Amino acid sequence: xxxxxxxxxxxxxxxxxxxxxxxxxxxxxxxxxxxxxxxxxxxxxxxxxxxxxxxxxxxxxxxxxxxxxxxxxxxxxxxxxxxxxxxxxxxxxxxxxxxxxxxxxxxxxxxxxxxxxxxxxxxxxxxxxxxxxxxxxxxxxxxxxxxxxxxxxxxxxxxxxxxxxxxxxxxxxxxxxxxxx
Amino acid sequence: xxxxxxxxxxxxxxxxxxxxxxxxxxxxxxxxxxxxxxxxxxxxxxxxxxxxxxxxxxxxxxxxxxxxxxxxxxxxxxxxxxxxxxxxxxxxxxxxxxxxxxxxxxxxxxxxxxxxxxxxxxxxxxxxxxxxxxxxxxxxxxxxxxxxxxxxxxxxxxxxxxxxxxxxxxxxxxxxxxxxxxxxxxxxxxxxxxxxxxxxxxxxxxxxxxxxxxxxxxxxxxxxxxxxxxxxxxxxxxxxxxxxxxxxxxxxxxxxxxxxxxxxxxxxxxxxxxxxxxxxxxxxxxxxxxxxxxxxxxxxxxxxxxxxxxxxxxxxxxxxxxxxxxxxxxxxxxxxxxxxxxxxxxxxxxxxxxxxxxxxxxxxxxxxxxxxxxxxxxxxxxxxxxxxxxxxxxxxxxxxxxxxxxxxxxxxxxxx
Ligand code: HEM
Ligand code: FES
Numbered sequence: 314x315x316x317x318x319x320x321x322x323x324x325x326x327x328x329x330x331x332x333x334x335x336x337x338x339x340x341x342x343x344x345x346x347x348x349x350x351x352x353x354x355x356x357x358x359x360x361x362x363x364x365x366x367x368x369x370x371x372x373x374x375x376x377x378x379x380x381x382x383x384x385x386x387x388x389x390x391x392x393x394x395x396x397x398x399x400x401x402x403x404x405x406x407x408x409x410x411x412x413x414x415x416x417x418x419x420x421x422x423x424x425x426x427x428x429x430x431x432x433x434x435x436x437x438x439x440x441x442x443x444x445x446x447x448x449x450x451x452x453x454x455x456x457x458x459x460x461x462x463x464x465x466x467x468x469x470x471x472x473x474x475x476x477x478x479x480x481x482x483x484x485x486x487x488x489x490x491x492x493x494x
Numbered sequence: 495x496x497x498x499x500x501x502x503x504x505x506x507x508x509x510x511x512x513x514x515x516x517x518x519x520x521x522x523x524x525x526x527x528x529x530x531x532x533x534x535x536x537x538x539x540x541x542x543x544x545x546x547x548x549x550x551x552x553x554x555x556x557x558x559x560x561x562x563x564x565x566x567x568x569x570x571x572x573x574x575x576x577x578x579x580x581x582x583x584x585x586x587x588x589x590x591x592x593x594x595x596x597x598x599x600x601x602x603x604x605x606x607x608x609x610x611x612x613x614x615x616x617x618x619x620x621x622x623x624x625x626x627x628x629x630x631x632x633x634x635x636x637x638x639x640x641x642x643x644x645x646x647x648x649x650x651x652x653x654x655x656x657x658x659x660x661x662x663x664x665x666x667x668x669x670x671x672x673x674x675x676x677x678x679x680x681x682x683x684x685x686x687x688x689x690x691x692x693x694x695x696x697x698x699x700x701x702x703x704x705x706x707x708x709x710x711x712x713x714x715x716x717x718x719x720x721x722x723x724x725x726x727x728x729x730x731x732x733x734x735x736x737x738x739x740x741x742x743x744x745x746x747x748x749x750x751x752x753x754x755x756x757x758x759x760x761x762x763x764x765x766x767x768x769x770x771x772x773x774x775x776x777x778x779x780x781x782x783x784x785x786x787x788x789x790x791x792x793x794x795x796x797x798x799x800x801x802x803x804x805x806x807x808x809x810x811x812x813x814x815x816x817x818x819x820x821x822x823x824x825x826x827x828x829x830x831x832x833x834x835x836x837x838x839x840x841x842x843x844x845x846x847x848x849x850x851x852x853x854x855x856x857x858x859x860x861x862x863x864x865x866x867x868x869x870x871x872x873x874x875x876x877x878x879x880x881x882x883x884x885x886x887x888x889x890x891x892x893x894x895x896x897x898x899x900x901x902x903x904x905x906x907x908x909x910x
Contacts, residue, residue: 387769434654436651460850474795
């Protein structure tokens with residue numbers, strides 16, 4: 314049985330539902346729009362993003378030596394590799410590597426390997442820059458935190474790290490001066 | 495229960511308008527509590543006191559602390575050397591965190607042993623696990639504040655865990671740091687969150703207590719209270735028992751603060767943070783060691799992270815993993831043995847978390863991790879089908895009066 318007043322109240326309900334749903338939707342959009350700045354403020358600020366690049370003079374870096382410089386708050390490794398190390402890095406088979414990359418993909422001048430000195434596992438600084446350091450089974454770098462071994466090309470060979478040590482963007486300004494970033 | 499009669503006219507006046515005294519009388523004085531609680535039931539109130547201690551010492555530490563990479567380490571040293579009683583306040587806060595975790599871990603294992611997570615206390619348990627998570631976050635961020643080597647590298651390793659998340663991982667880590675490494679923005683936000691999270695914990699603790707007082711405490715034999723003969727009013731019996739426990743707790747706590755304040759810490763954290771050099775051996779605070787061991791046991795980055803968080807996630811669903819209707823281990827002979835195996839397993843994981851991740855330690859970590867998950871995911875659901883539980887007593891009063899649970903209850907069963 315549907316009287317006139319029943320119909321009317323049904324219509325009213327429809328209108329009311331519409332009002333409620335649209336109010337919720339609008340409030341939701343408003344809340345999201347307000348929350349976004351609160352979340353995004355935690356991302357790097359403009360001055361952090363505008364970090365200067367770093368120049369390094371490698372002329373005094375002898376064969377077999379390495380230096381560490383700071384870039385964006387992180388260490389960058391530069392190693393002047395010996396002929397033997399270069400040969401090993403180039404000739405090793407990529408088969409079975411976790412993150413296969415040839416040595417030439419990772420260097421501009423094969424003498425110098427430039428790497429971000431941050432273990433790709435959980436961010437420790439691997440050992441191997443100083444002459445007395447443990448360099449791991451592949452002679453490159455060894456991360457003491459959870460035991461990642463990197464080779465002469467900074468490629469991950471053993472341990473939990475998922476990828477090779479990152480190669481930062483850099484270019485040679487002269488034969489022995491590089492600019493990172 | 496009758497309405498309390500307050501004699502003091504001021505109390506009366508206030509209570510009529512704001513029944514706070516009636517509420518306290520109800521929840522802290524008359525509150526009916528099972529009469530057979532043992533000392534393992536002290537750890538709830540101890541946890542509450544530890545939380546309050548942390549908040550009070552934390553607020554006064556903040557009055558002398560500077561959250562900036564160039565000043566944080568020195569400001570903590572200044573607290574230690576120059577601020578009046580600063581050493582005491584910091585040592586209380588530092589050791590307080592450890593004692594807080596000791597108390598909460600015992601509290602949790604109490605719940606596991608006596609089946610306190612079972613119906614109708616599932617939400618009570620889940621709120622407890624939530625408190626544990628919040629505590630871990632708070633303690634982790636607090637440990638970063640003194641800006642020592644362990645602060646810095648602990649923060650680096652733990653925040654990097656999120657980089658294991660596929661696709662968005664790196665962006666999340668950058669977002670957490672507010673830069674490209676753990677740096678000043680990170681320290682600032684950690685200080686802000688470290689300050690506020692304990693108050694969030696207070697909020698969850700209040701919900702935890704509301705849920706507790708809905709059905710009251712579980713008890714060592716794990717059967718429901720049948721009537722007033724099974725309970726005692728909370729005051730004075732349990733207030734005194736809690737106070738006695740508190741006395742012992744404070745004695746041990748004071749012994750640590752005054753005689754071995756750095757025993758549970760790591761000496762490297764008295765070296766200022768250096769983003770260029772990772773200490774040879776990074777270890778988290780002892781209360782994170784079992785979780786850290788699980789992280790390192792898995793040879794895959796994402797897998798390690800998932801298993802580590804999973805070890806807490808299983809606690810959330812525990813009320814539905816354990817299918818046995820019997821709560822207390824006292825009536826579950828097999829469960830009881832495995833409970834102690836789990837305890838040993840957690841100690842073993844803690845030990846392994848402190849050892850270097852190589853050789854035999856890796857293998858043992860894997861075995862211990864496997865057992866942990868086996869215990870929760872396989873043993874808990876399957877055990878009720880295998881285990882023959884002992885007969886339950888009729889009520890809490892009965893075994894107490896007759897001296898032996900099993901004799902009394904089997905006699906009662908025969909009568910039926
Ligand atoms: C759940 C409660 C809390 C826990 C578990 C906790 C834990 C910690 C830990 C482990 C440290 C590092 C101690 C060290 O090695 O020096 C710390 C430091 C600190 N906490 Fe807390 N805290 C809590 C509550 C609070 C609150 C409520 C505040 C402020 C309102 C606070 C303020 C501080 C400050 C300023 C420091 C740096 C000084 C220092 O390192 O000694 N904490 N906290
Ligand atoms: S951070 Fe290098 S192995 Fe884990």
